[in-house]
Amino acid sequence: MSILPVVLAANALDTFVHTFIKALALGSLYSLLALGFVLIYKATQTVNFAQGALALAGTWLLSIIFMDWEVPGRWIGGPGWFHWFIALILAAAATGVVGLVIERLTIRPMIGEPIFSMAVITLGLEVVIRVVAFDAVNTTPRVLGIPWGTETFKIGGAMIAWSYIAAIAMAAVAFLGTWRFFKTRTGVAMRATAFDQEAALAQGINVGRIFAIAWAAGAVLAALSGIFASMPPWGPAGMASRDGAFFAFRALPAVILGGLDSAIGALAGGLIIGFAEVFAGQYLASYTGVLGTGYQQVVPYIVMLIGLLVRPYGMFGTEEVRRV
Amino acid sequence: MRGRPNLYTSYESESQLMPTLTKKVALGLFLLVLVLMPFDLPVIDQIPFIRFLGDNVWLRLINRTLCFAIAALGLNILMGLAGQISIGHTFFGGVGAYTAVLVGGKSSANLWGWGLPMWIWLPAAGVVAALVGVAVAPAAVRVRGLYLGIVTLGLVFIGLHLSRVFPEIAGPGGLGRKWPRLELRLWKEESPLVNFSRDGHWFWFDINKNEKTYLLLLTIVVLMAWAAANLARSRTGRALQAIRDRDIAAEIMGVPEYQYKTTAFAISSFYAGIGGALFASFSGQIPPEQWSLIGAVNFVAALLIGGMGRVSGVLMGSFFVITSHRFVEEIVDWMKHQAEEGGLFAGIFDFFISTGQGDGGFVSVSETALGYPLPVSALDDIIFGLLIIFFLLFEPLGLYGIWVKVRNYWKGWPFSY
Numbered sequence: 001m002s003i004l005p006v007v008l009a010a011n012a013l014d015t016f017v018h019t020f021i022k023a024l025a026l027g028s029l030y031s032l033l034a035l036g037f038v039l040i041y042k043a044t045q046t047v048n049f050a051q052g053a054l055a056l057a058g059t060w061l062l063s064i065i066f067m068d069w070e071v072p073g074r075w076i077g078g079p080g081w082f083h084w085f086i087a088l089i090l091a092a093a094a095t096g097v098v099g100l101v102i103e104r105l106t107i108r109p110m111i112g113e114p115i116f117s118m119a120v121i122t123l124g125l126e127v128v129i130r131v132v133a134f135d136a137v138n139t140t141p142r143v144l145g146i147p148w149g150t151e152t153f154k155i156g157g158a159m160i161a162w163s164y165i166a167a168i169a170m171a172a173v174a175f176l177g178t179w180r181f182f183k184t185r186t187g188v189a190m191r192a193t194a195f196d197q198e199a200a201l202a203q204g205i206n207v208g209r210i211f212a213i214a215w216a217a218g219a220v221l222a223a224l225s226g227i228f229a230s231m232p233p234w235g236p237a238g239m240a241s242r243d244g245a246f247f248a249f250r251a252l253p254a255v256i257l258g259g260l261d262s263a264i265g266a267l268a269g270g271l272i273i274g275f276a277e278v279f280a281g282q283y284l285a286s287y288t289g290v291l292g293t294g295y296q297q298v299v300p301y302i303v304m305l306i307g308l309l310v311r312p313y314g315m316f317g318t319e320e321v322r323r324v
Numbered sequence: 325m326r327g328r329p330n331l332y333t334s335y336e337s338e339s340q341l342m343p344t345l346t347k348k349v350a351l352g353l354f355l356l357v358l359v360l361m362p363f364d365l366p367v368i369d370q371i372p373f374i375r376f377l378g379d380n381v382w383l384r385l386i387n388r389t390l391c392f393a394i395a396a397l398g399l400n401i402l403m404g405l406a407g408q409i410s411i412g413h414t415f416f417g418g419v420g421a422y423t424a425v426l427v428g429g430k431s432s433a434n435l436w437g438w439g440l441p442m443w444i445w446l447p448a449a450g451v452v453a454a455l456v457g458v459a460v461a462p463a464a465v466r467v468r469g470l471y472l473g474i475v476t477l478g479l480v481f482i483g484l485h486l487s488r489v490f491p492e493i494a495g496p497g498g499l500g501r502k503w504p505r506l507e508l509r510l511w512k513e514e515s516p517l518v519n520f521s522r523d524g525h526w527f528w529f530d531i532n533k534n535e536k537t538y539l540l541l542l543t544i545v546v547l548m549a550w551a552a553a554n555l556a557r558s559r560t561g562r563a564l565q566a567i568r569d570r571d572i573a574a575e576i577m578g579v580p581e582y583q584y585k586t587t588a589f590a591i592s593s594f595y596a597g598i599g600g601a602l603f604a605s606f607s608g609q610i611p612p613e614q615w616s617l618i619g620a621v622n623f624v625a626a627l628l629i630g631g632m633g634r635v636s637g638v639l640m641g642s643f644f645v646i647t648s649h650r651f652v653e654e655i656v657d658w659m660k661h662q663a664e665e666g667g668l669f670a671g672i673f674d675f676f677i678s679t680g681q682g683d684g685g686f687v688s689v690s691e692t693a694l695g696y697p698l699p700v701s702a703l704d705d706i707i708f709g710l711l712i713i714f715f716l717l718f719e720p721l722g723l724y725g726i727w728v729k730v731r732n733y734w735k736g737w738p739f740s741y
Contacts, residue, residue, distance in 0.1 A: 106717065109717055110716070113720065115469070115470065116469075117716050117720060119473065120624055120625070120712065121717070123625075123712065124709045124711075124713040126709075127712070128706050128713075131702050131705040132706065134702070135698060252478075253474075253478065256471060256475070260470065260471065291489070292485060292486075292488050292489035293488065294488065298481060298482055301478035308471070308475060312466045312467045312468075312471065
């Protein structure tokens with residue numbers, strides 16, 4: 001996915017403001033995706049490589065629900081953007097159901113198996129879901145009908161797309177929700193499961209249910225980030241396109257940098273990676289000849305490698321205590 | 325001890341590669357059949373499975389399998405022996421392939437290449453990949469588990485970017501460049517000593533280029549598989565397994581973890597480099613995008629489907645991963661024929677296969693575009709993904725595990741244990 005060329009602002013300050021908001025928006029998207037990875041990792045100790053495929057599936061579902069079936073619009077009146085948000089919730093919920101089914105069929109039987117086997121199962125899932133979603137999306141990208149489209153507004157001289165604000169708001173809502181969730185009874189149970197599955201079982205926690213909740217939540221977050229990442233200033237420009245399936249892999253550095261099992265880490269990692277990528281794209285653009293086109297997409301991995309050399313478990317990840 | 329195959333009196337006898345006569349004979353016969361497979365011999369051609377594998381279309385696929393198997397053997401050393409997760413194995417394959425093309429390829433206005441012969445570019449591919457492996461090791465040794473998996477995943481993306489930065493080596497994106505052919509020559513002379521990429525005549529057989537390539541690759545695979553099997557029972561192999569099982573305990577017992585992990589990365593990258601160079605050279609021309617994440621997933625799948633930690637398992641897994649797509653296509657094709665001509669199962673197959681417009685069935689033979697009904701190319705990807713899941717859920721030891729079960733059943737027959 002490529003980022004559209006920078007809108008040249010009149011002066012350095014406007015460029016900076018524009019770049020800053022853009023970076024914040026991309027960082028928010030990465031954080032959203034990272035949060036999905038982290039939730040699933042916290043409950044099941046697995047990196048879900050199928051997250052990108054689920055994101056694409058969610059985007060496709062939104063397009064089907066909103067554009068093809070006109071689902072809320074055919075029954076109720078009201079403004080278009082209201083319909084779109086209902087469709088968004090429906091699509092995210094549908095993806096959550098997909099997540100539930102996947103967890104029940106393939107992850108639940110693997111409790112107690114080596115974590116790597118579980119991770120490879122998600123790699124297999126990635127292949128299956130991606131091919132099915134590609135097949136559904138087909139070669140013609142599907143329109144998402146995003147209410148604010150390509151509209152922009154200005155802060156001083158800097159052009160800001162509404163999608164940036166939407167992505168930032170979405171991430172804020174998701175992180176506040178997660179933070180609240182971890183304070184609830186179920187949330188505490190999930191943290192206990194993440195800490196020690198057997199001990200949690202002994203305390204009467206239904207670990208299977210925690211797994212299901214985590215996967216549903218992870219899939220919902222994947223769908224949301226997939227949809228918000230398909231908005232106009234970013235690559236697919238308001239459509240469900242095949243690139244969506246690979247977007248999640250770009251968020252992996254954010255997850256690792258922040259620490260696989262830390263929600264705060266997902267936020268911090270996502271923002272750092274987003275800022276590094278966008279600022280490198282903006283301010284190193286004159287060195288493209290040396291660095292090669294599209295160099296900003298490699299920046300996340302380089303930041304990740306440097307981060308890991310300093311802290312092998314990420315910034316906020318808990319260091320694994322190993323028995324000899 | 326003669327006649328008591330399960331009685332071991334020394335470490336040497338227990339760790340033998342070929343402990344029994346049966347095993348030696350079976351392996352010998354198997355290798356003989358493999359060597360004779362491409363030729364039109366009366367006896368060999370009667371073996372049902374071998375008959376069509378010796379066919380040209382299938383032989384190309386087998387050649388791909390052999391190249392793939394070399395790299396998979398390398399990953400097995402890293403993952404099966406040393407227990408280090410790597411999802412970036414294609415990166416090292418790519419390093420090997422581009423070293424090969426830099427050393428052995430022809431130079432032109434916008435491409436670099438030194439045009440050296442194969443006996444230089446093939447080892448160079450392995451050595452340079454191994455050096456890159458050593459260079460990556462310091463970062464990789466510090467992290468473990470899935471963190472390491474994702475770090476190696478990052479290598480794939482960095483590698484893809486590097487191929488865009490150096491189009492002089494990698495060729496234009498989406499197209500790639502021509503690799504040096506599989507030809508053995510002493511130096512840069514005109515006619516090669518042995519040409520593996522042209523049809524020809526050896527001894528009293530007509531032999532075409534696929535068969536020649538097959539024999540060359542088979543030789544290399546046998547040598548490298550033998551080396552890999554031996555490595556597992558050497559001092560290095562034991563150290564790697566100790567690190568895999570309990571790394572802290574291994575270090576306390578005096579196994580230098582850092583040094584051996586670096587060794588594992590170097591050896592596995594060496595294998596990947598050789599495999600990548602051979603694959604690229606045998607394919608002729610491949611775009612840089614070939615060395616992508618999907619390829620890396622295939623390597624992991626080959627190990628898990630075949631059975632991790634076992635040379636024979638890895639070879640079976642490689643065969644499975646590379647040929648499964650083809651098998652699915654063949655089966656769908658056969659089902660279509662049955663459905664059309666009204667064979668025994670025509671009614672059942674017609675339910676699956678969509679042969680034309682308005683026909684029921686969810687698999688399309690006639691259409692190649694995506695959409696409903698599913699084209700075969702999408703179907704075999706889906707089946708491949710499902711097989712990975714299926715194997716992990718129901719047979720974690722892979723094909724090797726199935727083989728052990730079958731063998732033990734007949735060993736104890738008619739008793740159940």
